[in-house]
Amino acid sequence: MSEKIIKAQAMGRNGQIDFDIAVANDRIEDIKVTKSSETPGIFKQVVGKLKENVIKNQSFAVDAVSGASIMTQAMLDSGSKALKENGIAIQSNLPKPEHRDVTLDVDVAVIGSGMAGLMAAARALALGKNVLVLEKNGYIGGATILNGSNVVGTGSKVSANLFGEEAQKDSPALLVKDITRESRGTNYTELSQLLANNIGKAVDFITEFANLTYQKAETQTIEHSVDRQIEMPSESSYELVSKVAEAFTKKGGKILLETRVEQLNKDDQGKLVSLVAEGKHETVKVNFKSLVMAAGGWGARDYREHKTKIPYYGPMTSTGDYFDFAQNMNLVARNLDWYKVYPHGLEVEPGIAKLTTYSTKEATDMGAIFVNTGGKRIVNESAPYTHFRDAIAAQKDKIAFVVMDQRTWDRFYELLLKYGFTADEVQGFFDLDGKKSPILVKGDLQTVAQKAGINYTNLQKTLTDYADEVKAGKDHEFNRPAKFMHEYEGSTYYVIEQKLRFCTTLGGYETNKQMQLLDQEFNPVANFYASGEIVGGANGHDSMPSMMNSWSYASGFVAGTEAADNANCQRILSTPAEKADTVSGASAK
Numbered sequence: 001m002s003e004k005i006i007k008a009q010a011m012g013r014n015g016q017i018d019f020d021i022a023v024a025n026d027r028i029e030d031i032k033v034t035k036s037s038e039t040p041g042i043f044k045q046v047v048g049k050l051k052e053n054v055i056k057n058q059s060f061a062v063d064a065v066s067g068a069s070i071m072t073q074a075m076l077d078s079g080s081k082a083l084k085e086n087g088i089a090i091q092s093n094l095p096k097p098e099h100r101d102v103t104l105d106v107d108v109a110v111i112g113s114g115m116a117g118l119m120a121a122a123r124a125l126a127l128g129k130n131v132l133v134l135e136k137n138g139y140i141g142g143a144t145i146l147n148g149s150n151v152v153g154t155g156s157k158v159s160a161n162l163f164g165e166e167a168q169k170d171s172p173a174l175l176v177k178d179i180t181r182e183s184r185g186t187n188y189t190e191l192s193q194l195l196a197n198n199i200g201k202a203v204d205f206i207t208e209f210a211n212l213t214y215q216k217a218e219t220q221t222i223e224h225s226v227d228r229q230i231e232m233p234s235e236s237s238y239e240l241v242s243k244v245a246e247a248f249t250k251k252g253g254k255i256l257l258e259t260r261v262e263q264l265n266k267d268d269q270g271k272l273v274s275l276v277a278e279g280k281h282e283t284v285k286v287n288f289k290s291l292v293m294a295a296g297g298w299g300a301r302d303y304r305e306h307k308t309k310i311p312y313y314g315p316m317t318s319t320g321d322y323f324d325f326a327q328n329m330n331l332v333a334r335n336l337d338w339y340k341v342y343p344h345g346l347e348v349e350p351g352i353a354k355l356t357t358y359s360t361k362e363a364t365d366m367g368a369i370f371v372n373t374g375g376k377r378i379v380n381e382s383a384p385y386t387h388f389r390d391a392i393a394a395q396k397d398k399i400a401f402v403v404m405d406q407r408t409w410d411r412f413y414e415l416l417l418k419y420g421f422t423a424d425e426v427q428g429f430f431d432l433d434g435k436k437s438p439i440l441v442k443g444d445l446q447t448v449a450q451k452a453g454i455n456y457t458n459l460q461k462t463l464t465d466y467a468d469e470v471k472a473g474k475d476h477e478f479n480r481p482a483k484f485m486h487e488y489e490g491s492t493y494y495v496i497e498q499k500l501r502f503c504t505t506l507g508g509y510e511t512n513k514q515m516q517l518l519d520q521e522f523n524p525v526a527n528f529y530a531s532g533e534i535v536g537g538a539n540g541h542d543s544m545p546s547m548m549n550s551w552s553y554a555s556g557f558v559a560g561t562e563a564a565d566n567a568n569c570q571r572i573l574s575t576p577a578e579k580a581d582t583v584s585g586a587s588a589k
Helices: 040-057 069-085 115-126 142-146 157-169 172-182 189-209 237-250 299-304 357-365 385-393 406-418 423-431 445-452 456-472 547-567
Strands: 003-011 016-024 027-035 100-105 108-111 131-134 229-231 254-256 260-266 272-278 282-287 290-293 339-342 345-349 352-355 369-371 399-405 440-443 493-499 501-505 516-518 524-530 579-583
Touching: 003 069, 016 069, 027 040, 040 069, 040 142, 040 237, 108 115, 108 547, 115 131, 115 142, 115 189, 115 237, 115 290, 115 547, 131 282, 142 237, 142 501, 157 189, 157 229, 172 189, 189 237, 189 547, 237 254, 272 524, 290 547, 299 501, 339 385, 345 493, 352 501, 357 399, 357 406, 369 456, 385 399, 399 406, 406 423, 406 493, 423 440, 440 445, 445 456, 445 493, 524 547
Parallel strands: 100 282, 108 131, 108 290, 131 254, 290 524
Antiparallel strands: 003 016, 016 027, 260 272, 260 579, 272 282, 339 501, 345 352, 369 399, 399 493, 440 493, 516 524
């Protein structure tokens, strides 16, 4: 038996991917990734799928995975090249693709496999309905895959068990009050109340449905007036969506990946009754009684069209496709220029950011300060995130820096690795030596100031003044609570650049309290529901931490319930009288 390990390298979206190809008797036996800086929740899914396809077909000429085409096509090209350079010829099993037409009849169809879509699908399935989820990408999770698993547990049995008597301090009314305060009154009260009144039910439902385990969130943020944030023990959104999707399919639900919705159809009475979606090698027509649209936001579209200069850290697949395939449904939308802007982010490539929210929050709790290029403090570092955001936005260069000591950096770095960064990636930032973004530098105070482009004299004075205020237990400049003021230790400093960033769009389509979409005359559209980021207003212009995940839970729970109830009094229509409502043309692109 002849065995070989062939080394291959590919350039992914975030950096180099190293992988080994195990070959035995001129057959591909295994593919093992040894190095990657790609987003873990996405990478784990697409690499597994890619490996399965390559081994099954004994060829690197298989299709790239939709939604991750850059990294997967690079791996396919590199794998093929590596085999050729090593003189290995594999007998391919790759069949000639044949396009086929498929028709499916379901009670409830759901577009999108983020948490809003999975929650709606799971809820409808639990109510006895035949449910299908359609996902345009080759992996599940949508934007949820980048958001962590942090939600609020207001009113849930889960929170009652975790927080004990403390949970009694919380209530739906208090949650709405917090939402209203932090959004500065820009929220839509009816949807905020829907969120607050249903989040506890949604948490308890999905916990039982998918056998989930929650714990108190490691970070309880100041925006929430009581401790109410919970998360998975791994803190991983990948674990969350994977477990929910697994439970959904085991209980009889179906998920179609790499299946992009292109067309919505009405019957001769003008009611929405079916859709057409395009897969890699098939056209799928789905007849349904209810449709839930949970297709996420459109941040990537606005980023690509230069509608905002704020760096974007969301999935590049958040393109708002429904603005195309639902354009003639006459839906009413609002606040399409609202983005959730966070102050904690590293611009890892021009216009593209990654979040450092958890790391930065921990660092400021340990006493780190925020300074501008002039070396002066700009904010109460323990204030809500909106204060950071406004302070950074007020700087001429829209940049701030976190200054920390070794003790604080060690914890900051630990959380970077836990929330989406790799050790190689972070080292690569340090290797830039402050010459370009993202700026991460280490050394004595004068060295880090010089490398980061910060006024050293002012920075030195700022730290001296801050040390005096720590000793006095009083922040005269920004009134920071004394419990968050700690003296810097040692002579080694770390300076980390922080820029504004956005992922989530906060506007969107309008619905009623049943999560039924409304037309331009504010009438509900028959058989048509929505959940998640696609619906705007519940959190206003400034959502608190954990609240977009919470909206996906609550809105998905309600949409799934209502879609299932609607299906009880509908019948599937599949007649020649159907007419195409709108076609996006994306499949021809």
